Amino acid sequence: MPTYLHKLLRMRLEGKEVVSTTELADYMNIELIVVRKDIMLTGVSGRRRVGYDINDLINHIMSFLGWEQTIRATLIGAGALGAALLGYDDFSRYGLLIESVFDCDSSKIGQEIRGHEIYDIATIRTRLKLARPDIAIICVPNLSAQLVADQVISLGIRYIWNFANVCLQVPENVIVQREVIAGGLAMLSVKMKYDRNQLADARALEAES
Amino acid sequence: MPTYLHKLLRMRLEGKEVVSTTELADYMNIELIVVRKDIMLTGVSGRRRVGYDINDLINHIMSFLGWEQTIRATLIGAGALGAALLGYDDFSRYGLLIESVFDCDSSKIGQEIRGHEIYDIATIRTRLKLARPDIAIICVPNLSAQLVADQVISLGIRYIWNFANVCLQVPENVIVQREVIAGGLAMLSVKMKYDRNQLADARALEAES
DNA sequence: GGCTAATAGATATTTTTTTCTCTTTTGGCA
DNA sequence: TGCCAAAAGAGAAAAAAATATCTATTAGCC
Known part of the structure; x- marks a missing residue:
């Protein structure tokens, strides 16, 4: 869905008004029917x-994803990954607003990254008690992740986007979306292994004949 | 799979020798049967x-993923995201070796990030012609991504891990694994929307009675 | 030694997802 | 005006995935 959305936003900028599933499928290198089914999910x-009205489609996808109203977030951990997320411009278009950034590294506290001041993690309770964000984005080292999660949960945050490589143990009413960085690598390696085997098989067959 | 692997590696460090599916399922908060099916895929x-021998299981997962032999990679784009990947320690354990890093920003060229010198993208052809890496990791801005992809493909690289938010157009024999950063956010927002609706429904029902 | 419960392993069932096929509509063209 | 082809839309079939059920084994305990 985000990929459709991104493409559609760009097409709108280019002045286009309608789009066909054929066009989207070609761009994404997937089957036409997959696109149509995805689009049908949004109810548009x-x-x-002719095709779909681009504005219409954008609105429906936004609504389907719940990206119409701003999602207010706090980012915990301003390391390399945290900084990368702060630099990801598309989030603002997707309705994600990172309102606060915390870290425990005293050399970072008080500094600014991309216009976001980094606060001391020790002050998280007082800072977030009132302005409670919708979600917490956890970008801290694996060993601290559970601790941080416990903290934000105790502040009443019920949705967590977790980039640390651990499975957080959380109460039933808390929802965690875990990002497994190595997941994509795993997918690629498996495809790679398979592809190379096929290639080797094909060569062996050729040599035989 | 990477998650099992990570957990197993840590358990091995803790001196454990066997593990049961129950244990893994509890840790990952998923159904026992899912874990068993996953493990059966690896053929162990x-x-x-008793359970599975941890070493055995690690070996089988590594082999299943094709992570036994080192995957040699080149990283293109040393921005915030590229830097984050360079700082991701687990890759070395997963057999991914980032051999070279390229960027076009003259203020970065010649600098080092995490022990990796950053080369001028203009020199990519001469540098990679001989030592051809297995995969290219693309972390450049969206607008440059297709250009970079064309370049690495012309160098004979056939596997691409793409972090740019575009669908690369590549020849048939090239495999692209695309990472959609906003994908996880989309998942979380949808779950969030659904969860909140349920909560609202439950409250309405309660108020009625 | 025999019972019990935990665990792997195999098979069957259900559900979901994917894919295919057919139908309907309609802009463009001759 | 009437045909054609490109597109959405709906329904059916096939495939895949998730889930449940049953069986076999065996360590630990009484």
């Missing part, structure tokens, strides 16, 4: 022989 | 009433 309806 | 066999 198009015009036969 | 365990001992009833």
